[in-house]
Amino acid sequence: MPDDAKPKKPDLIRPIAHLNGEKPPAPEWFTKTIETPSEEDVVExxxxxITYSAWGPVGAKGLLFVHGGRAHRNWWRxxxxxxxxxxxxxxxDLSGMGDSDWRDQYSMDLLVDELFAVIEAAKLDAAGRPIIVGHSFGGWTTLAAVERDGGRLGGAxxxxxxxxxxxxxEGYTVIKRNKDEKPEPVKARxxxxxxxxxxxxxxxxxxPSSELYLVDYLARMGLKETTTDDGAHGWTWKFDPAKGKNFDITxxxxxxxxxRCPLAFIYGEKSMFALGxxxxxLRDQAKGRSPFILMPEAHHHLMMDQPMAFVSTLRTLFSCWPIRVGG
Structure with a gap:
């Protein structure tokens, strides 16, 4: 078979490059969940x-999902x-990402404000203190909410x-801002x-990811059609390319x-952050206080790697956690 006639294999760096923009086939569960109706709203x-989506009845226990860096709320759809x-x-959608507004200046305090504002607007606290689930950058934002006002949360x-x-x-320094450096403007491609x-x-x-339908969906939902000031028309990523520049996370x-609320940790067994x-x-610090779970065969973006295992892991965790001692 000539080389150009052989079917192209997925790229380990760009998993859907070989599809050239065509949608891959998807399983029934995926089609059903992304088509499940949701409430769409914004809060200032x-x-x-700040844009958010909501599912389920008001009055049930609240659950808030927080996406990672340069991502969007539809990672959770x-x-x-x-x-x-x-x-x-x-x-x-955290500010600067997805369909939420961009800001001239971002801060972790503002991101935490956004979490609690959505909790209130979506009525996630109607049945008591809600649980927050945050992935990657969203996990840092979740921890910042715990540090500032964990008493308002049922778990994280x-x-x-x-x-x-x-x-x-100095404690944990994730990203340290250079106060003498002024970020250069960054133009979206x-x-x-x-x-x-x-x-x-x-x-x-x-x-890598073998769940190509998930990768394709994330990409499509992360793009917007736009016309620039000089009249050029095309597609661009929704995230603010300047977000994260000169930003403090400590x-x-x-x-x-x-x-001041129960914590739980889930890591992918093959994640680069599960090494060293x-x-x-972190495991030692969490011992005796927090569940610490390693998901087999999962990388950093573990829900996109092992989607059903992720759902099962989280459901099982919620069946026996959180356990709050005291008021």
């Missing part, structure tokens, strides 16, 4: 409109309906967020067709021990 936080029978579920699940070891004096950016989509950090040294001393330190 610090001058920015294939999974939220699995929890909507027993929970009032919501997923938001951190999914594959790198933390490292805390400094004895414009693509002439929707197929080009879809084919170029990749995870950060890179990882936590107190006793973050885990002093948390930092994870051992």
């Amino acid at each position: 936080v610090g001058g920015a409109k 294939p999974f939220a309906p699995f929890f909507a029978e027993n929970y009032r579920v919501a997923a938001l 699940v951190v999914i594959d967020s790198p933390l490292g070891k805390p400094d004895p004096d 414009l693509y002439s067709t929707i197929e080009e950016p879809i084919a170029r989509f990749r995870f950060l950090p890179n990882q 936590f107190e040294r006793d973050l885990l021990r002093a948390a 001393d930092s994870l051992d330190h």
Whole structure:
């Protein structure tokens, strides 16, 4: 068979590049969940409109999903309906990502404001303190909410967020802002067709995925059609390319021990963040206080790697956790 006649194999860095923008086949469960009706709304936080989706009855226990960096709320759309029978579920677009507004300046305090604003607007607190589930950057935002006002939460699940070891004096420093550096303006790239950016989509950090229908969906939902000021028409990614520039993410040294709500941690067994001393330190800190789960055969974006295992893991966790002692 000539080389150009051989079927192209998925690229480990760009998993759907070989499809050239065509939609791959998808299983029935996926089609059913993404077509499940949701409530779509916005809430204003610090001058920015924050978009969120909600499923399930008001009055059920609240559950908020928080996406990672350069992602969007629709990362959770294939999974939220699995929890909507027993929970009032919501997923938001953090400012600078998805369909939410961009800001001139971002801060972790503003992102935490956005979480609590959506909790209130979507009525996730109608039945008491809700649970937050945050992946990667969303896990950092979740921990910041726990650190600032954990007493308002029924629990927090951190999914594959790198933390490292805390400094004895400064605590956990995830990202340190350079106060002397002024971020340079960053212009979003414009693509002439929707197929080009879809084919170029990749995870950060890179990882393989055999669930090509999920990868394709994330890419499509992360793009918007636009016309620039100079009249050029095309497609661009929804996230603000300047977000994360000159940004502080720090936590107190006793973050885990002093948390005012139950914590749980889920990591992919094959994630680059499940290796090394930092994870051992985190496991030691969580021992006796928090469930610590390693998902087999899963990389960093574990819900896109092992979707049904992710749902089962989270459902099982919720069946026996959180356990709150005291008021």
